[in-house]
Amino acid sequence: MLTASDTFSADYDVAVIGAGPVGLACALEIQRRGRRVAVFDKGALVNSLVGYPTNMEFFSTPELLEIGGYPFPTAHYKPIREEALDYYRRVAEAEKLPLRLYERVTGLAGEAGRFELHTSRGTVPVRAVVVATGFFDVPNRLGLPGEDLPHVSHYYKEPYAHAGQRVVVVGAKNSSAKAALALTRAGARVTLVVRGAALSESVKYWIRPDLLNRIAEGRITALYNTTLQAITPDAVQVLGPDGPQALPADFVYALTGYRPDYALLAALGVACQSDEACTPHYDPESFETNRPGVYLAGTVCGGLNTSRWFIENGRHHAQVIAGHLASRP
Incomplete structure (x- = not known):
């Protein structure tokens, strides 16, 4: 009391x-x-x-x-x-x-x-x-080598500095979906890395079709059933259905909650x-x-x-x- x-x-x-x-x-x-x-x-x-x-x-x-x-x-x-x-x-x-x-x-x-x-x-x-x-x-950290490199962030602010850059966005929910769309429209080359087999069902109904359409037309590359393994100054190492591969990356947004x-x-x-x-x-x-x-x-x-x-x-x-x-x- x-x-x-x-x-x-x-x-x-x-x-x-x-x-x-x-x-x-x-x-x-x-x-x-x-x-x-x-x-x-x-x-x-x-x-x-x-x-x-x-x-x-x-x-x-x-x-x-x-x-x-x-x-x-x-x-x-x-x-x-x-x-x-x-x-x-x-x-x-x-x-x-x-x-x-x-x-x-x-x-x-x-x-x-x-x-x-x-x-x-x-x-x-x-x-x-x-x-x-x-x-x-x-933020929910990935716990991976390279996560603290200066080009890696758990917070997305705005897309304009990334025009013409290769950007990897990690995540499958609203934050990553909105970031991927904004970055693409600002001229970035975006790869979306998704741990599951599809986008989260929690993505808002007016955002989801927009993102899926951009993926279908090839403006955004989506890698499903894929996880990050490590981050280097100019690439990310991922593991997906086709095995390990390196993706060139100038910036990384780990929007994992x-x-x-x-x-x-x-x-x-x-x-x-x-x-x-x-x-x-x-x-x-x-x-x-x-x-x-x-x-x-x-x-x-x-x-x-x-x-x-x-x-x-x-x-x-x-x-x-x-x-x-x-x-x-």
């Missing part, structure tokens, strides 16, 4: 870790209930959205991305990345949320009501913690279940974890099942958590 103590002076009642849309939603709901709150993030405001591809279109309509009751203005049926960056910044400014950006959280000591949050800038006394860190900052920051969860004392998704322990009624006073919100709740929670349903965790905290002394 959270406790009040005259001998413990907290800088904040609640520290929210993660300045993404769900973290901001949590902070504003908690602040509206009269609690002192601060939002910590190791990077920029809505850091994950900063890393999204240029002019990326959200799959959701604007009303599903709104937080705090603020309307999301957009000139499109579905908002783009730049509109979202502006929207969430304006919400944070309107609510006057205390933001501690570029301050990495490294650990947590003490007990509920008397926590000491360890960050890259020192120790911050707090009474409760909400973890809304998402998953986009930790992302995962929660389990090292941070462990440092905060949050345990994970033994299921295949490595789902963190939390009470679905309150979102409080196995460590009293520490809560989870948003996509981090799903563990490796990163498609379970999105902004549109994860934002509602904010009201549940804020209400639960308000019921504590």
